[in-house]
Amino acid sequence: MRSTPARTTGDPAWARFSLIAIVVVFVGMMLVLPLIAVFAQALAKGVQGSLAALADPDALSAIRLTLVTAAIAVPLNTLLGVCAAWAIAKHDFPGKSVLISLIDLPFSVSPVVAGLAYVLVFGLQGWFGRWLDAHGIKIIFAAPGIVLATIFVTFPFVARELIPLMQAQGRDEEEAAVSLGAGGLTTFLRVTAPNIRWGLLYGVLLCNARAMGEFGAVSVVSGHVRGLTDTMPLQVEILYNDYDLVGAFSVAAVLCLLAVVTLALKTALERLQPQLTDSIALQTSRFS
Amino acid sequence: MITPTPAATSVTLDGVNKRFGRFAALNGVSLEIAAGELLALLGPSGSGKTTLLRIIAGLEFPDSGRVSFGDQAVTFAHAAERGVGFVFQQYALFKHMTVAKNVAFGLDVKKGADRPDAKARAARVADLLKLVELEGLGERYPSQLSGGQRQRVALARALAVAPRILLLDEPFGALDATVRKTLRRELRRLHDATGLTTVFVTHDQEEALDLADRIALLNGGRIEQVGPPATVLDQPASAFVAGFVGQSNALLGEVRGGVFSYLGATLPAPGLPDGPATAFARPDQLAPAVAEETGFPVRLQRATPRGPLLWLDVVTAEGQPIEVAVVRVGAAVMEPGMDVRLAIHECRLFPAA
Numbered sequence: 001m002r003s004t005p006a007r008t009t010g011d012p013a014w015a016r017f018s019l020i021a022i023v024v025v026f027v028g029m030m031l032v033l034p035l036i037a038v039f040a041q042a043l044a045k046g047v048q049g050s051l052a053a054l055a056d057p058d059a060l061s062a063i064r065l066t067l068v069t070a071a072i073a074v075p076l077n078t079l080l081g082v083c084a085a086w087a088i089a090k091h092d093f094p095g096k097s098v099l100i101s102l103i104d105l106p107f108s109v110s111p112v113v114a115g116l117a118y119v120l121v122f123g124l125q126g127w128f129g130r131w132l133d134a135h136g137i138k139i140i141f142a143a144p145g146i147v148l149a150t151i152f153v154t155f156p157f158v159a160r161e162l163i164p165l166m167q168a169q170g171r172d173e174e175e176a177a178v179s180l181g182a183g184g185l186t187t188f189l190r191v192t193a194p195n196i197r198w199g200l201l202y203g204v205l206l207c208n209a210r211a212m213g214e215f216g217a218v219s220v221v222s223g224h225v226r227g228l229t230d231t232m233p234l235q236v237e238i239l240y241n242d243y244d245l246v247g248a249f250s251v252a253a254v255l256c257l258l259a260v261v262t263l264a265l266k267t268a269l270e271r272l273q274p275q276l277t278d279s280i281a282l283q284t285s286r287f288s
Numbered sequence: 289m290i291t292p293t294p295a296a297t298s299v300t301l302d303g304v305n306k307r308f309g310r311f312a313a314l315n316g317v318s319l320e321i322a323a324g325e326l327l328a329l330l331g332p333s334g335s336g337k338t339t340l341l342r343i344i345a346g347l348e349f350p351d352s353g354r355v356s357f358g359d360q361a362v363t364f365a366h367a368a369e370r371g372v373g374f375v376f377q378q379y380a381l382f383k384h385m386t387v388a389k390n391v392a393f394g395l396d397v398k399k400g401a402d403r404p405d406a407k408a409r410a411a412r413v414a415d416l417l418k419l420v421e422l423e424g425l426g427e428r429y430p431s432q433l434s435g436g437q438r439q440r441v442a443l444a445r446a447l448a449v450a451p452r453i454l455l456l457d458e459p460f461g462a463l464d465a466t467v468r469k470t471l472r473r474e475l476r477r478l479h480d481a482t483g484l485t486t487v488f489v490t491h492d493q494e495e496a497l498d499l500a501d502r503i504a505l506l507n508g509g510r511i512e513q514v515g516p517p518a519t520v521l522d523q524p525a526s527a528f529v530a531g532f533v534g535q536s537n538a539l540l541g542e543v544r545g546g547v548f549s550y551l552g553a554t555l556p557a558p559g560l561p562d563g564p565a566t567a568f569a570r571p572d573q574l575a576p577a578v579a580e581e582t583g584f585p586v587r588l589q590r591a592t593p594r595g596p597l598l599w600l601d602v603v604t605a606e607g608q609p610i611e612v613a614v615v616r617v618g619a620a621v622m623e624p625g626m627d628v629r630l631a632i633h634e635c636r637l638f639p640a641a
Contacts, residue, residue, distance in 0.1 A: 172380035175347050178367045179374040180394035180449055190397070194384040 038256055041249035053247040054254065061227045062235035063254065065143065069231060070211040073150040078204050081158025086192070088159075089166030090174060103159050106152055114152050115220025118145060141223030146231060149217040154207045161203030162196055169195055201269055209262045213255065296324040296485045297358040297452040299344060304353035306339055306509075313339040315509040316353070321487060323358075326479050328496035329489045331506035332532070337489045338377075338457055340506070344487065345374045345455050357452060373446030373484075375456040379438045381430040387441050388413050388426035394449035416444040419478070436467040443478065454479075456488035460495060472499055493533050497521065505529050527638035530568035537574065537610045539567040539584075539632070540640060548637055551584035551604065553577075553630070557637050569635035571599070571613035576620065576628050583629030586610060591622040602628065 011019075042050050053059060084103060088096060106114065120126045122139040132139060139145045173195070177187040193200075215233040222229045230238065232255050239248035299321040306314040313336045321327050329337040342348040343355060346367035355363045362370055382390050388410075389396075395409045404412065417423050420440035430438055439459065446454060459475065460468040476499055479486045490496050496503045497517040505512040505520065505528075513525035524530035531538055541550030543565045548557035550567060557565065577583030586602035593599075598619050600612040612630065622628075 172376050172378060173382055175367070176374065176376060176380040176382075176445075177393065177397075179345055179347065179370075179372060180397065180445070181368045182393070182397040183368065186397050190393075191382055194382075 035256060038249055038252050041245055042253040044249075045246050049246050050250040050253070053244070053250040056247065058227045058230065059235060059239075059247065059251055062230045062232050062251065065146065065230065066212050066232040068143070069147050069150050070208055072147050073154055073211045074204060074208045076151060077155050077207055078158050078200070080155065081162060081203060081207075082200065084159040085162035085166050085196075086188075088163055089169075090171055090192075100163070103156050103163075106155050107160075111149075111153050111214065111216030111218075112220055115149050115217035118149055118152070118217075118221050122148075140221055141225065142229060145221035146218050146229065149221045150211050150214055153214050153217050154210045157207035157210065158200065158203035161199050161206070165196055165199040166192075198269060198272075202266060205262050205266050205269075209259055212258055295452065296483050298323040299453060299485060299487070300354075300356045301340070301344070302354040302356075304340070304343060304350045304355065306336075306343065306348065306350050312509050314343070314350070317506075317509070317511055318353075319504055319511060319514065321485060323485055324483050326476070326486045326499065326501045327488075328500035328503045329487060329506060330493060330496040330503050330533075331491065333491060334508075335506040336509040337491075337506045341455050341457055341487060341489050344453070345372050346370045347374070371449070371452045373449065373451035373454045375439075375442045375446050375454070375459055377458040377461055379430075379442040381438055381441055381445070383430055385429075386426060387417070387422065387428050387430070387433070390430070390441055391416055391426075391444045391448050393445060398449075412448060413444075416448055419447070419481075420444045420474075434467075435463050436471060439463065439471060440474075443475075447478075447482070451484065454482075454484045454486045456486070458490060459488055460490070460492075468495075475499065497533070505532065507532070524568070524636055527566060527568070527640075530636045530638065534568075534570045535611065536568040536570050536636075539569060539610075539635070541565060541567060543637075543639075550632070552582060553584040553632055554582045555632055555635065555637070560637055561639060564640040565637055566640050567632060567635040567637050569632050571611045572597075573632065573634040574610070574612045574630050575614055575633055577631035581631040583631045586628055586630055588622055588624055588626045588628055590624055598622070600628075602630070 054063075084099070087093070088100060119140050121128060122132060122145065123129050124133060124140070126140075129140075137144075139148065173191050174187050177191045182190070213233060214231075215237075218231055219234055219237075222231070222234055224230060224234060224238065226238070232251055236248050236252045236255070239245075239251065299319075301317055301319040304314050304317045305312075315336075317336070317340060319340075329340060331337045339348060343350055346362070346365055346369075349364055353363075354361060357370070367374075382393065385393070391413045392409050395404055395412060398404075413426065414423075417426055420443055422437060422440050422444065425433070425437065430441065433441065456475075460471055463471065472495065475486075475488075488499075497520075500517060502514060502516055503520050504514045507528045513520055513529045515523075520529060521534050524533060530536055539550045541548055541553075541564070543557050543560045543562055545562070546556065546558055546560070548555045548560070548565055548567060555567070584604065586604050588600055588602050590601040591598055592601070593616060596616060597613045598616045600614065600622065602610050602612060604610065610630070
């Protein structure tokens with residue numbers, strides 16, 4: 001007989017305490033401490049010094065470029081991701097498994113390789129380089145290249161988030177809507193979209209976080225023209241290499257803050273979500 | 289474009305074929321469903337019954353063959369244009385909408401002049417919830433309902449658009465036995481009240497026999513027999529039907545010179561070719577043999593009284609289990625372990641495949 005029936009897992013106290021301690025120490029050392037270090041370093045010369053570093057035209061331009069890039073890449077990838085997930089989860093067509101593998105490609109290819117690939121395609125020596133140059137269009141070492149590279153790297157987030165969700169939900173509700181006389185768009189807006197909205201928001205947030213933070217692919221196509229083609233992560237590296245620690249960490253701190261806001265939003269969404277997941281779980285468990 | 293009318297309509301399927309990859313789900317199915325009829329599509333899983341239902345609904349399209357409602361060809365008409373109410377096996381209720389919104393969906397998505405005004409829609413929803421006995425639950429969400437209640441919501445939602453045909457896929461499959469019985473009677477009542485042509489899919493022969501005007505038996509993508517429950521039960525058209533319906537015992541014996549014999553029990557078998565044959569006998573068509581009857585020896589394992597009948601579980605010397613039902617009044621005393629001789633009073637004989 002057990003004297004403490006409340007502890008259902010049955011692990012002895014020392015095991016639980018050491019497990020918790022290991023996790024706390026690890027998270028503290030690997031995640032929290034570096035974050036604190038970033039903010040501490042950024043504020044090494046006080047708030048004034050940090051703000052002055054951010055007011056630098058190059059830093060402002062980097063922040064602007066990062067936000068513009070995310071503002072283009074995230075909506076585009078959201079749209080493409082929803083289309084891809086919709087096609088894969090709700091329809092059967094030849095080549096479906098190839099498409100699923102292709103969606104994962106940006107995750108499996110190193111971002112540096114992706115950047116190089118864009119240079120080879122659109123760069124001066126590349127396939128379309130001469131034609132683009134002749135028409136005065138500059139993609140590589142300019143903002144369009146950065147946006148393209150970011151789109152490539154962040155493409156899978158929304159689709160990957162939605163495909164399993166939409167597959168689990170099946171086609172029944174859509175078929176019910178159609179048999180009740182609803183058209184394709186009505187069915188999507190009134191039946192499919194409400195069912196995937198939380199997964200979609202989550203995917204968009206992840207996509208956004210990566211779009212703002214991407215370094216490798218962007219670094220290759222950027223060309224590092226200060227004040228023109230530097231995003232925030234690139235600016236951080238440049239300032240750091242210049243031994244401008246306050247400047248580097250101030251920009252880094254802004255990047256961190258954006259990430260923290262994203263995470264806070266995600267957590268808030270997860271708090272809201274349980275009512276919905278519960279109802280789904282309840283409905284499916286009854287029939288399984 | 290088909291304009292849905294509330295009047296019941298007949299359904300004609302003519303030589304419908306459907307393949308999924310290499311699997312032939314339907315092999316030249318032809319079926320006439322009369323206007324206002326309640327028809328059951330009965331068959332084992334994989335027999336093509338759900339595919340057939342989905343083809344009638346327009347959720348699948350046949351590879352060849354024709355579908356028509358009344359004298360309208362609808363073979364390739366879009367599901368949204370057919371005026372068909374479909375109740376899904378797991379109901380497919382819209383999880384994020386209240387019961388009332390679910391039921392109103394078909395009216396809400398109508399366009400232009402077809403769309404009744406808000407007041408008329410609300411009135412129709414209230415009527416339908418009353419019809420399926422869910423008054424007062426309109427503001428609930430599907431997750432807050434029991435399985436039986438969800439089934440009723442799915443029914444009300446399908447009926448909201450005043451369909452010409454009501455289709456139900458395994459309507460009682462996910463429910464427990466008591467709810468199942470109640471809803472079965474309910475569906476019959478709804479069918480009689482609306483006069484709709486109703487087709488439902490089931491693998492449960494009891495459900496089909498209990499509820500349907502006629503039963504279409506499917507096996508391997510073909511229709512084996514179509515007829516009223518009594519005909520299917522008493523005059524099975526094939527060995528498959530005899531084996532599938534009526535809990536029949538299959539007794540594999542032999543025909544020689546127009547006489548069927550099984551372990552010593554003999555029966556006249558006029559017109560059957562010599563060779564192995566199977567006798568399908570329902571539990572009530574077997575009985576302990578009296579003196580002058582021929583019979584086959586079995587050993588009694590269990591005798592279970594159930595209502596007016598005594599059910600005997602017996603095995604042959606080869607170990608084949610056989611079920612027998614005898615009227616309890618006046619039945620001889622039966623003890624487990626007893627050796628009994630069983631006479632075949634009636635059966636259907638088919639040459640063994």
